[in-house]
Amino acid sequence: MSTSTAQTRKPRLDFKDRVAGLPKPVKIVLWALFAVFLFALPLLNIPFITTEDSDFGGVLFTVATYVLVALGLNIVVGYAGLLDLGYVGFYAIGAYVVGVLSSAHASLPWLVAVPIAIVVAMISGVILGAPTLRVRGDYLAIVTLGFGEIVRLTLVNSQWLGGARGITDIPRPPGIELFEVPSLDWSNGTPVVDLDNTTTFLKFGIGDFVPYYWLALVIIVLVLVFDILVKNSRVGRAWEATREDEDAAELMGVPTFRFKLLAFSLGAAIGGLSGALFAGKAGFISPDSFQLLLSILFIAAVVVGGAGNRVGVILGAIVVSYFPERFREFADFRVLVFGLALMVLAIFRPQGILPPGRTRRVKRADEREQVLEEGLPDA
């Protein structure tokens, strides 16, 4: 519509519009290139980006887990507007279901345990949500905080779940060893293909975490597609309407409780999936991996990036998980600096790094309005 008129007059198009304006085949190629880049990232060993003190594949896997968690939590916090401070509980449930079913009390393969973990996390979301989603919004925060702690303390105190020692020997995802992928070596300033340092496609072993990162990437893409499809439907609109004004939504025919519960349990399911993935990579889980602090970090990832905007929360998750790994030399001051960053960000970018697309769309509409008011200079 008239949006684009205003834009043609603007000397600089922003990136998103420029991409949107490209012909479709070009777009597909660009996306494919981007995907290849993401998959190759751990092997490119790009200077500065690559973490030197810790295995880059492992770091990228951690980042990917955070992204996955943030996408799940974004459904709950960003779309439906429910403040969930106990998300780590579902993450832990997912990991422990895999641990129990594949190592501690049964020996199902990882691939079989994962769907069960998702379902169990989802059911626990329903069980927690059904009574608590009726209470007022700000109380939900504290109830979920309590839930996260209950899960962790139950893990610590239950000998059946391994107590404080946790569960070991969790099987890895199944692999097929097809070929070796070389990596790049930058030690002379220019990239050289390093045939000695290779990653086996697709071997989920110990020591080389790149395949886990690949697996996580694939899952992220699937979850993203799911997110986009569901958000752009009656379900997504119902979530947003509930977030904006619960009473008005109800009076416009939205069964708000049902949709809140749906968001809560879908979020829980994705949390469980992330936990299951984590368990498969770590091979070992203990209650220490599921501290309450992690819930706070997850929330921070969503809000820092811009709650409600999926690209934003992905960025937020990367910020929250990657920077502390990259700047390990300040390891002692990590949390301190992180806290400062949160404050600065909250004060100077209260909408998050990338505010919901809406806000930008609004800006554009405002510009259009301005053009209308000032008349059309070249018409």
Add this chain to the structure above:
Amino acid sequence: MQFLIDNFAALTITGLAIGAVYALIALGYTFVYGVLRLINFAHSEVFMYGSFAAVWVVMILGGNVSGSTGQVIFWVAMMFVAAMLMSGFVAVVIERVAYRPLRKRNAPPLIALISAIGASFVLSEAMGLREKIARWFGLDDTLRDYVSNSRNNVPLPTIIKPQGVFNLFGYEVTNVDIFVIVGAIAMMIVLDQFVSRSRLGRGIRAVAMDPEAAALMGVNRDRVIRVTFLVGGVMAGAAAVFYLLKIGITRYDVGFILGVKAFTAAVLGGIGNLRGALLGGFVLGLAENYGSAIVGTQWKDVVSFLLLIVILLFRPTGLLGESLGKARA
């Protein structure tokens, strides 16, 4: 179960004493929530700084176990002064740095929570890293007693030996127990009077009830908010002293779990309600002590969180309802 019956008096007194501490911290949450409608996540650090101030002042004054009665009273009084000043100061700084800039920009409440989480991290880590920070200034030797082992427990030098005062069903109730419980209740009464009688207290209630109307009636909202943080902080400082006298140690991350418990107490009693905070603190303290006697101490925290969930389901406004102003729908 037998354990519960055998130790009923001991559990009750301990529960009341720790409950009193919860209640005093809960006040800070309740106050800020009543006025600003947000969870001041950094309030736990306010408590933590007060506890360190109290320990340090005793160390500076050379407090020890063989002091005369007069000396002990002086030390305890100084602990209160130091802790309340420190906590009040930290609380006001949090308001100034983490909340006011957001309020000026009308940021959504979720953002205020993030900012508060950030402030909480900064404060607790700064305390946990005090040895390294002191080294930057070359002070780590001079201040060794205060900053070394900054990530470990810090004990309060023993200044009062707990002595049995009277026997309650087989449990010797100590002077410390009595002091903590009576002292905390006395502080609450003073505060309750302050809020209902003084001009500032009326301002606080007015802002809690209806910020816009209060502004129209000439109440300075910024000032009221500052006072709210200050009062909450001072109470947390007092809580820190009572806590130290009863438990005896503190550390840089002591605030987190205590803060969550205190918030639970506030919600339990009815957030925004001062008397509710007192009741919620005692109920929580008793419940977790009785509960852990039945199912085992390792389940103590689970008991208190379950209690919170159950209360919220059946009485979402807490035991006494929300009434600093009145509950806004």
Add this chain to the structure above:
Amino acid sequence: MPEPTMNMPEPEAEGIIHTEVDITPLDLGGPTIADGEKLLEVDDVTLRFGGVVALDGVSFDIRKGEILGLIGPNGAGKTTCFNVMTGVYQPTSGGVRFLGTALGRRKKFAITKLGIARTFQNIRLFANMTALENVMVGVDAHHTTGVISAMFRLPKHRSEEDTGYRRAHELLRFMGLDRRADELARNLPYGDQRRLEIARALATNPSLLCLDEPAAGFNPAEKIRLMQLIRSIRDQGYTVLLIEHDMKLVMGVTDRIVVLEFGRKIAEGAPAEIRDNPAVIAAYLGVDEEDAS
């Protein structure tokens, strides 16, 4: 899409209202009645809050196809009456019957599905959603697409999305908001927000449309235009219940009027009868000149 904007006319404060767009209620298979029959019956409804009696034995009917005015001084219980009819409050005694069935303890969203829709006195749009999305939420009231259909883009999702989108656009066009479709509700000018609320309510395909002071804050010219709009909504086949402060306005547009005062019904009848009713005149005496005029 072709660019109609290159030789754009002077920007207008308000979009053009297209009352010729067909927005007649869809037949979703519910019970139907003939014009003039009782659509909704408020039967001896009393509502107490603690000691305060907000509604005291109020009874009246709304007949299909009419515009019924609900008037009364401030605090007379008009909005409360709306709230009882839409399930926000449960009456202490008495009840509401709609299309022959008692509303009982039905949930709010279920009542909306039955066919009662409303707007709010103080605008309550979904501020951070676009105008189109606001209306789509209303259209969705009768849709059943769930996660599974949406996820796999099943035919149900596609057909519902398709018809919903078209319907929403027609409604926006009818209300003169089609050019604002992609703007956030909170960025719309005040008058557009008011009309968007009506569009959103119409989207739920109501048999009865309840408007709570839709002209509040409008200047006289805007008020008259809105009343014409309300009449054309009725002409498309809707029944309208209208709360309005402005007596003159109500007289001009309504078929019948119910007057409330202090929670009681003090009069009911055609506009001309109400104008001369001594009880109504007494009730409005002492009320601001502006309100009563």
